[in-house]
Amino acid sequence: MTNFVPKYIQGATGDWEVVIGLEIHAQVLSESKLFSGSSTKFGSEPNTQVSFVCSAMPGMLPVINEECIRQAIRTGLAMGCKINLRSVFDRKNYFYADLPQGYQISQFKDPIVGEGEIVVDLEDGTTKTIGVERLHLEQDAGKSMHDQHPTQTYVDLNRSGVALMEIVSKPDMRSAEEAGAYFRKIRTLVRYAGTCDGNMDQGSMRADVNVSVRRPGAEFGTRTETKNVNSVRFMMQVIEFETRRQIDILEDGGVIFQETRQFDPATGTTSGLRSKEEAHDYRYFPDPDLLPLEFSQEFVDDLAKKLPELPDVKRRRFIHDLGITEYNAAVLVAEKENADYFEELLNALEKKTGKEKKVFATQAANWVIGDLFGALKKAGKTITDSPITVLDGAELLALQIDGTISGRIAKDVFEIMLETGHGPEKIVEEKGLKQVSDTGAIESIIDQVLAENQSEVEMYRGGKDKLFGFFVGQTMKKTQGKANPQVVNQLLRSKLDL
Ligand code: ADP
Ligand code: MG
Numbered sequence: 001m002t003n004f005v006p007k008y009i010q011g012a013t014g015d016w017e018v019v020i021g022l023e024i025h026a027q028v029l030s031e032s033k034l035f036s037g038s039s040t041k042f043g044s045e046p047n048t049q050v051s052f053v054c055s056a057m058p059g060m061l062p063v064i065n066e067e068c069i070r071q072a073i074r075t076g077l078a079m080g081c082k083i084n085l086r087s088v089f090d091r092k093n094y095f096y097a098d099l100p101q102g103y104q105i106s107q108f109k110d111p112i113v114g115e116g117e118i119v120v121d122l123e124d125g126t127t128k129t130i131g132v133e134r135l136h137l138e139q140d141a142g143k144s145m146h147d148q149h150p151t152q153t154y155v156d157l158n159r160s161g162v163a164l165m166e167i168v169s170k171p172d173m174r175s176a177e178e179a180g181a182y183f184r185k186i187r188t189l190v191r192y193a194g195t196c197d198g199n200m201d202q203g204s205m206r207a208d209v210n211v212s213v214r215r216p217g218a219e220f221g222t223r224t225e226t227k228n229v230n231s232v233r234f235m236m237q238v239i240e241f242e243t244r245r246q247i248d249i250l251e252d253g254g255v256i257f258q259e260t261r262q263f264d265p266a267t268g269t270t271s272g273l274r275s276k277e278e279a280h281d282y283r284y285f286p287d288p289d290l291l292p293l294e295f296s297q298e299f300v301d302d303l304a305k306k307l308p309e310l311p312d313v314k315r316r317r318f319i320h321d322l323g324i325t326e327y328n329a330a331v332l333v334a335e336k337e338n339a340d341y342f343e344e345l346l347n348a349l350e351k352k353t354g355k356e357k358k359v360f361a362t363q364a365a366n367w368v369i370g371d372l373f374g375a376l377k378k379a380g381k382t383i384t385d386s387p388i389t390v391l392d393g394a395e396l397l398a399l400q401i402d403g404t405i406s407g408r409i410a411k412d413v414f415e416i417m418l419e420t421g422h423g424p425e426k427i428v429e430e431k432g433l434k435q436v437s438d439t440g441a442i443e444s445i446i447d448q449v450l451a452e453n454q455s456e457v458e459m460y461r462g463g464k465d466k467l468f469g470f471f472v473g474q475t476m477k478k479t480q481g482k483a484n485p486q487v488v489n490q491l492l493r494s495k496l497d498l
Contacts, residue, residue: 035062081116111136131170348394
């Protein structure tokens with residue numbers, strides 16, 4: 001289903017529509033930088049990963065890192081974009097203290113990746129298609145450090161020359177929610193492709209947020225660009241704030257200036273940094289030190305073949321082949337590690353139970369998303385450092401599937417697993433938690449329950465059906481929850497419904 005319902009914002013003088021475009025900077029996962037052999041490792045001592053190329057010593061020549069090219073192509077493929085077999089590196093000239101070259105090597109007219117489309121899911125269950133304009137490769141700048149000395153600014157060039165992918169969207173988003181969904185989808189895709197770690201705390205992924213407003217159906221308005229927003233929550237705050245600010249100005253008869261702004265997380269507001277430069281201000285020209293980048297279609301096809309299964313395909317497979325809900329499938333595929341854990345769990349269960357995956361996939365998905373994710377969240381952990389191994393998880397579920405323990409007891413066993421690190425079979429054995437399915441044993445307990453509650457039995461037989469649950473409860477209580485509920489139900493019915 002496509003979402004055509006426009007989301008207008010009411011102003012004092014009528015409706016407004018917000019228009020959003022994102023430029024996402026994603027740091028390429030690679031051992032070394034785009035044009036030098038220096039390490040890209042995060043968090044090292046300042047200026048320890050700086051070659052003569054990264055510090056722009058005269059006469060140094062850039063040498064392209066083939067792995068960065070592969071990573072850009074993989075990303076383009078994962079996003080379903082056109083891959084350009086010929087692209088050009090340009091110099092984008094500007095002065096900044098942490099940019100020793102005096103220019104950034106980037107791609108201007110001929111980027112390595114061209115147009116594509118990203119489909120995102122929205123909360124109301126609809127989807128929206130958002131256009132990607134391009135992806136180009138460029139160098140990152142160094143970092144100015146203003147907090148190391150009372151009166152001086154220091155420069156750390158470790159980041160100088162690290163490869164970035166700039167992913168530019170079309171101005172297709174119409175709400176903060178759509179922008180958030182688009183950003184998350186791109187993050188999921190680069191993480192699946194293994195081309196960027198998506199680590200926003202470390203600045204591996206950040207976005208420039210372009211916002212303008214217009215009257216519904218009118219020409220695009222003038223946009224502002226808020227730089228380097230490093231969380232989805234902040235991005236949504238920028239959009240809300242900018243939308244309001246621009247509408248207020250326009251309704252007061254003012255005009256919006258094309259400018260670069262910055263976000264202040266402390267106040268949730270944006271403020272003007274500088275008037276926005278135009279492309280011609282940068283005097284772009286092809287870098288004479290670098291030949292145009294050319295590669296063959298076979299090179300691209302080979303990379304495509306080796307890409308892992310992508311989230312949309314995986315999600316469809318989960319829904320169709322395993323019969324799990326759309327919601328569960330969407331949650332599980334959002335992070336590749338979660339999807340991998342789930343699939344390993346199903347494989348282990350298939351081996352253990354000899355049953356088809358479809359039979360227990362829903363139960364397994366509910367356990368992963370409910371119990372396991374809940375426990376991980378509480379412990380501040382992720383699936384990669386999960387205290388519950390795939391095998392222990394499968395053992396716990398298998399005990400339920402074969403009727404050894406009930407669902408209620410399984411919850412207790414899970415808690416004990418988290419506390420002690422012991423395996424479920426051992427816990428069930430030691431604590432005597434096995435479900436009682438032996439009809440004889442359960443029958444005698446039921447007889448006891450009925451004998452002790454004569455008046456309830458009469459009331460039930462007199463038509464008070466609701467009391468059935470009471471008898472089930474009493475029986476379960478006497479067996480410490482270990483009686484097989486199905487057997488209890490059956491036996492109770494046969495004894496009560498005379
Ligand atoms: P620049 O480098 O000058 O910022 P780019 O072409 O790299 O220009 O990026 C422009 C970004 O701004 C794109 O994501 C585009 O979708 C978005 N954009 C363009 N026009 C508008 C507009 N009127 N309102 C909101 N976003 C816009
Ligand atoms: Mg830009």
